[in-house]
Amino acid sequence: MTQSLIPTPDEVMLRDAARGFLADASPVSALRANRAAGRPYDPGLWRDMAQMGWAGVLVPEEAGGSDMGHRAAGILAEEMGEVLAASPYLSTAVIAATALRAAAHARLSDIAGGDVTYALAVDEGTKHAPEATALRAEASGNGFRLTGQKRFVADGASATRLLVLARTSGNPGDAQGLTLFDLGAERDGLTRTARATIDSRDHAHLDLHDVAATGADVVGEVDDAMTILRPALNAGQAALAGEMLGLSAGAFGMTAAYLKERKQFGRTIGSFQALQHRAAHLWSEIEITASAIANAGRVLDETPSEAALAVSVAKARATATAKLAVSEGVQMHGGIGMTDDFDMGFFMKRARVGAEWLGDYGYHAARVAAARGF
């Protein structure tokens, strides 16, 4: 490893710029406004993000991207997490961009320009399991016919395009025999059903009934989706971990501030040692998770083929830390923390969704165990 885990001056500048922009453009009240308006995100915000080069953060410069790398992508995700900024950033700029880049796909420049948004449709059960894919893509003439279902597709109802994982051979459970299709969201036979999820974001069910696809719709090679999907999932998991770290820091910041102002029994509650120690423990957990996230970005940039361990440590840690941060956040705020008028609930709900998306704690713990030889 050549890079240090402490940020470079460029990374510090990127973080400061992102923080400044998001504080104005997308405070937590913006998520509240999205919820009231029934929209998963503000398209104007996404346009601004694209103009700043965030949509192309992982797109090569020759395709119009800013190509800042996975560490930078993680820093942006962290800053978005801190204020719960809603956008198709993870689905489009991180996951789809990494998949299309691995396949040297022409549509990369559309991502960088903010002209398309993507959703990744992999899971069919309640838990993340790409290899369990049963959705069939039967060969038909020069093309394929896709039939089956996908669930918990993040940004699935709002995206203009869908990356759909389908089985072209073998049986559910096989890592081989899977093929990744890049489909326009309006294609005949494709039904998208938005689900009302606790985080007020876009998660959809997809129903595919005899959807026609051609060889040109295949990303990468037929029967070999995992070559493309693995790096894309690693990138998405690492950036999602970054978002959850930012979310943890955001919840902790609110809680620490409250401990310094709230008075009960004639004292500031932050002077009670029982609360001080819990706050210090939580802060320590956030610091340790921050190291795991910085390391995941570093490994993805330097030796992406060996990223699974670092990414799974990051995602597992981020899941556990965010759960602690929001639980302590509500408890230390007391009754006010339970009210919908107060923001802490938004952090708790997004943390729960983030815990499940792209692999829960157990999924990533099992990957760590496999990588560590037990």
Add this chain to the structure above:
Amino acid sequence: MLDFSEEPERFRAGITAWIEAHCAAELRNPASGEAEICWGGKRWTFSSDAQRDWMQAAAAEGMTAPRWPVEYGGAGLTRAQDKIYREELARLNAPTPLESFGLWMLGPALLAFGTHAQKLHYLPQITRGEIRWCQGYSEPGAGSDLASVQTRAEDKGDHWVVTGSKIWTSYADRADWIFALVRTDRDAPKHKGISFMLIDMEAAGVTTRPIRLISGASPFCETFFDGVIVPKVDENGNSRIVGELNRGWDVAKHLLTHEREMIGGGARGLLGGRSLGAFLESQEPGIMADPILRAEAMTLEIDSLATAMTLERYGDMAKQGGVGDASAMLKYAGTELNKRRYELLMSITGSDGVAWDGPQGALAPDWLRTKANSIEGGTSEVMLDILSKRVLQLPTQ
């Protein structure tokens, strides 16, 4: 002679050749443990001629204290050069030529707070392995509340008379000198009346008694001072107080931060060393089918790897200007993690693990010993106090 030229790869080649020339092959054993450490001191018996030759060759080049200035017995290496030296020692399985509380603690305190004359006198004795020091901080009545030390040094004109007792003085029974916190002003507020004093263990009235722990024999001792006479200015013209009189708490605090980083870093060996997977290969097949053990092992691995990254990150932060009180987090997290690791290893070994001399070797004593990790050098609770008050700046009332 070593070539300290700046160019890193030339430096590495030189250091490798020098280690190979002076550290005999018999010493370069990956399995050599604590028993092989060279502590030095007047009463030290080298485990072999090779150990003596290696220490002396290193001392002649200042390489027992590579980062210290040359005039005080060090080699004046840059941080980058020292890193290369440590890497080559590890790669060649060579032990460090000398370890001591003088190198770890008194030296850094003298470098930060001592006079030039004190440094010239005491530091080369340390780097040459001539004088072995021990630390006298805690007392039976001053544990976590260290500033309440009661061992007193009475001013008798040209000398002090020291009376009291210290506890947890590691290797006091083998040390030549002790650096101790003593109360020199009983009327001042408790942090203001303490001095950092250097005392000869051979002085009349100093006695030691070893302490047996739940894990068995230990390096810890009690050390008693019964009217011990300490000259204010010794025969070399040096004050026996480091830093200013009654300002010893500043020195102690500086060292405690230093020590904390070291103890937290103690987890590094475990994290980088034997993986849980490798340990499991020596265990009964199928043991990890137990779902609870498996879950604990996975969580421990995740936390261990994340903590290892934190040690690396904080190490780099320290190079860029220090981490200050946040180092309490490393101590807290590192020691709690180590306790968890040993609890898990004991569970995995089952009934084998509870034997003092079982097939697991020293696992049970090691497990018991880890319980002290979160007590020594500041308890976990004190670390959380430091973090909440100084880092998070939570209110006091």
